[in-house]
Amino acid sequence: MNFYVTTPIYYVNDQPHIGHAYTTVAADVLARYHRMRGRDVYFQTGTDEHGQKVQSAAEERGLDPKGHADMMVENFKTLWTKLDISHDAFIRTTDADHTKVVRELLQRLWDEKQIVKRTYSGWYCTPDERFWMEKDLVEGCCPDCGREVEKIEEDNYFFLMSEYQDRLTEHIQKNPGYILPETRRNEVLGFLKNQPLGDLCISRPKTRLAWGVTLPFDEDFVTYVWFDALLNYYSGAQYLAPAEFKKTNGDLAPWPATHHLIGKDILTTHAVYWSTMLMALEIPLPENIFAHGWWTVEGRKMSKSLGNVVEPAGVAEKYGVDAFRYFLLREVPFGLDGDFSEDALVNRINTELANDLGNLQSRVLKMVAKYCKSEVPEPEETEEEMKALAEGILDALEGHLEVLQFQRALDEIWKLVSFVNKYIDTNAPWALAKDPAKAGRLRTVLYSSTEALRFLALYLHPFMPGSTVKLWRTLGQGEDLREISLDKEARWGRLKPGTGLLDEGPLFPRIDTGKKERERAKFEPKRATEKAIGEMRQKLSGKEGKDMEEKAADNLISIDGLTKVEIKTGKVLKAEAVEGSNKLIRLEVDTGEPRQIVAGIGNAYRPEDLEGKTIVVVTNLKPAKLMGIESQGMLLAATGPDGEPSVLMPDREVPPGSKIK
RNA sequence: GGCGGUGUAGCUCAGUCGGUUAGAGCAUGCGGCUCAUAUCCGCAGUGUCCGGGGUUCGAAUCCCUGCACCGCCA
Numbered sequence: 247m248n249f250y251v252t253t254p255i256y257y258v259n260d261q262p263h264i265g266h267a268y269t270t271v272a273a274d275v276l277a278r279y280h281r282m283r284g285r286d287v288y289f290q291t292g293t294d295e296h297g298q299k300v301q302s303a304a305e306e307r308g309l310d311p312k313g314h315a316d317m318m319v320e321n322f323k324t325l326w327t328k329l330d331i332s333h334d335a336f337i338r339t340t341d342a343d344h345t346k347v348v349r350e351l352l353q354r355l356w357d358e359k360q361i362v363k364r365t366y367s368g369w370y371c372t373p374d375e376r377f378w379m380e381k382d383l384v385e386g387c388c389p390d391c392g393r394e395v396e397k398i399e400e401d402n403y404f405f406l407m408s409e410y411q412d413r414l415t416e417h418i419q420k421n422p423g424y425i426l427p428e429t430r431r432n433e434v435l436g437f438l439k440n441q442p443l444g445d446l447c448i449s450r451p452k453t454r455l456a457w458g459v460t461l462p463f464d465e466d467f468v469t470y471v472w473f474d475a476l477l478n479y480y481s482g483a484q485y486l487a488p489a490e491f492k493k494t495n496g497d498l499a500p501w502p503a504t505h506h507l508i509g510k511d512i513l514t515t516h517a518v519y520w521s522t523m524l525m526a527l528e529i530p531l532p533e534n535i536f537a538h539g540w541w542t543v544e545g546r547k548m549s550k551s552l553g554n555v556v557e558p559a560g561v562a563e564k565y566g567v568d569a570f571r572y573f574l575l576r577e578v579p580f581g582l583d584g585d586f587s588e589d590a591l592v593n594r595i596n597t598e599l600a601n602d603l604g605n606l607q608s609r610v611l612k613m614v615a616k617y618c619k620s621e622v623p624e625p626e627e628t629e630e631e632m633k634a635l636a637e638g639i640l641d642a643l644e645g646h647l648e649v650l651q652f653q654r655a656l657d658e659i660w661k662l663v664s665f666v667n668k669y670i671d672t673n674a675p676w677a678l679a680k681d682p683a684k685a686g687r688l689r690t691v692l693y694s695s696t697e698a699l700r701f702l703a704l705y706l707h708p709f710m711p712g713s714t715v716k717l718w719r720t721l722g723q724g725e726d727l728r729e730i731s732l733d734k735e736a737r738w739g740r741l742k743p744g745t746g747l748l749d750e751g752p753l754f755p756r757i758d759t760g761k762k763e764r765e766r767a768k769f770e771p772k773r774a775t776e777k778a779i780g781e782m783r784q785k786l787s788g789k790e791g792k793d794m795e796e797k798a799a800d801n802l803i804s805i806d807g808l809t810k811v812e813i814k815t816g817k818v819l820k821a822e823a824v825e826g827s828n829k830l831i832r833l834e835v836d837t838g839e840p841r842q843i844v845a846g847i848g849n850a851y852r853p854e855d856l857e858g859k860t861i862v863v864v865t866n867l868k869p870a871k872l873m874g875i876e877s878q879g880m881l882l883a884a885t886g887p888d889g890e891p892s893v894l895m896p897d898r899e900v901p902p903g904s905k906i907k
Numbered sequence: 908g909g910c911g912g913u914g915u916a917g918c919u920c921a922g923u924c925g926g927u928u929a930g931a932g933c934a935u936g937c938g939g940c941u942c943a944u945a946u947c948c949g950c951a952g953u954g955u956c957c958g959g960g961g962u963u964c965g966a967a968u969c970c971c972u973g974c975a976c977c978g979c980c981a
Contacts, residue, residue, distance in 0.1 A: 376981095407981095429911070429912060429913095429978075429979095430978095430979090432910085432911050432912075432979090433910085433911065433912090433978070433979045433980090434979085435910095435911090436909090436910045436911055436979070436980080437910085437979065437980060437981080439910080440909065440910060440980070441909095441980075441981090443981085444981065446981080510978085510979095513979085514979085514980090514981060515981090518981075519981085577919090578919095579920085583977095585919095590919095593933070593934095594933095596944095597932090597933070598932095600944060600946085601944080601946055601947080602946095602947090604943095604944060604946090605943055605944055605946045605947070606943085606946095606947085607943095607944095608942090608943050608944060608946085609942050609943030609944090609946080609947080610942085610943085611943090612942060612943060613942050613943080616942075617942090657931090657932090660932095667947055667948075668947085668948065668949095670942075670943090670947080670948090671939095671940070671942095671947060671948045671949090672948080674940080674941095674942085675942065676940090676941070676942050677940095679942090751944095752944050753944090754944085755944070756944050756945085756946085
């Protein structure tokens with residue numbers, strides 16, 4: 247039985263973000279793990295390159311769509327190299343071989359009357375490439391993106407998906423592991439139960455969309471992207487996978503896929519469209535579709551407009567590829583949503599990678615260097631408890647990874663890390679070393695600790711390939727860790743006494759947060775104020791400033807005009823998000839007297855970050871109601887070039903209610 | 908609106924079939940060690956298990972109900 251794992255094919259136009267990295271790293275861990283278990287692994291990722299957006303983007307740059315895709319695909323390919331992704335194949339939907347498979351299968355469905363031609367009328371949103379029903383429109387516009395839609399009546403081809411509703415429901419019910427996690431499975435079952443399944447429009451007339459796979463039975467149409475895209479999982483297995491798979495595992499091998507890893511946003515597409523397509527084609531279904539969660543960033547949804555898109559290459563560069571990979575899989579149970587923040591990442595790195603694991607390696611290697619001249623000592627006896635723990639992890643890994651519980655797998659491995667740290671403390675080799683009578687015991691303790699490190703390198707290799715290769719090397723293990731068999735190596739005692747150990751410095755350097763915190767506390771309020779002043783200066787002195795000065799000449803006010811405005815400092819006592827608004831924050835501020843202020847700064851600040859801060863408030867402004875809440879004054883903030891507010895704060899501590907003049 | 912889910916320590920969460928004193932990590936406090944990357948080890952906690960009602964000898968767990976939040980609805 248082979249092991250075939252996929253990521254979705256990513257839309258070639260997208261800028262790779264943490265979500266892409268997440269799925270791909272997860273798939274990579276599985277692939278690496280199963281290779282180490284000696285299984286025939288095929289791991290495929292790739293890009294989706296057809297459709298309106300690619301066509302438009304190419305036109306904008308004066309390129310043909312393929313040329314544009316050729317350029318954009320590098321974004322993904324480079325990132326996967328940076329993140330140590332070990333995919334066996336990279337499929338592009340513009341591959342001639344892929345297109346060929348798509349056309350063959352379309353033809354087959356047409357011949358078997360699983361595809362029919364119908365007149366379709368509806369409202370079409372061109373940028374989103376999809377039809378809407380009249381009832382779904384929001385004020386006559388696309389409910390998804392808010393842009394205008396056009397009424398279209400045209401012939402199209404439909405895949406008779408509706409015929410498979412019962413079969414699909416039954417398949418999902420009979421195979422509890424088909425859709426995971428369970429909550430997603432429930433969703434799909436609910437979806438299938440509540441309404442009749444419709445047929446799926448799988449074509450677009452070339453007059454509207456030229457960039458796609460031409461229907462084999464009608465030259466005037468291309469196939470709609472999903473039909474083309476989903477088939478990659480199957481087509482790649484036919485023409486990109488090594489031929490050996492077919493010899494040992496049958497004609498379709500490595501198909502069917504063991505796991506399709508996807509984000510929860512494309513669950514229906516996979517669970518319903520893809521499954522029924524395969525049923526119609528009489529191709530076996532994949533064993534599992536796993537929909538993982540989404541990442542928020544510092545507690546907010548990731549979006550281009552917020553400018554908080556996490557760029558994986560940058561994070562990997564700053565903190566290390568392996569630390570990033572580790573964080574992604576350790577922080578959140580696979581399947582649930584998670585939150586990415588640098589603080590959380592640094593915390594994981596420092597506590598688990600640097601303190602627990604890195605320091606363990608360091609203390610063991612240094613002691614072997616000190617007490618045994620950097621050579622693995624001959625143990626006096628076997629530490630049975632540690633042996634059982636270390637060897638037992640292999641089964642635990644298998645269990646957890648079978649259901650993609652990476653977090654639990656890592657948890658299991660960390661039990662060994664903790665055990666050895668405790669073991670060293672309890673046995674105190676530094677004390678044993680002082681007593682020649684205890685030399686045998688010392689050798690046992692150091693041997694066992696070193697042997698445990700060898701297990702850790704093995705088990706952690708799928709998660710952190712680079713660091714574990716290094717660890718493996720410092721343990722004097724010559725063989726290439728990537729090629730090694732877990733079943734052979736995860737046996738206690740395979741570490742040979744006499745092996746020379748190397749010191750290559752810390753495995754995971756600690757990140758000094760103390761300094762960072764102090765700097766942030768010191769500079770952040772100042773920075774905001776400085777920025778505001780700087781911007782004003784720039785405007786007044788620069789070219790832009792001159793224009794403004796001229797324009798402003800008539801608008802000049804006298805000092806009296808200014809003194810009418812009462813501005814004071816205020817200490818934020820309490821801050822909370824206003825319900826029903828993502829921008830408004832309600833603040834209770836002490837400006838000498840308590841007052842309530844509502845400020846539209848929720849995009850840039852979390853309420854809890856404002857509490858305790860001293861801000862600047864216009865205190866004699868007429869009260870106004872925002873979302874039904876009275877705002878008694880106005881908080882002053884500079885607007886940055888990105889449109890994000892930067893709240894003014896005094897340079898040094900002043901009492902609440904201090905006058906500003 | 909329909910369907911599904913969640914609510915447990917300061918934070919993130921685990922809690923199997925209903926069963927002893929409700930757990931883990933992080934954060935916090937105290938103590939110990941000195942091999943180690945200011946690391947490691949030990950101890951200490953704090954709980955209206957969302958509210959209300961019910962079943963039961965016994966409920967975080969099962970049932971009903973209310974509230975809050977989240978997801979899915981081509």
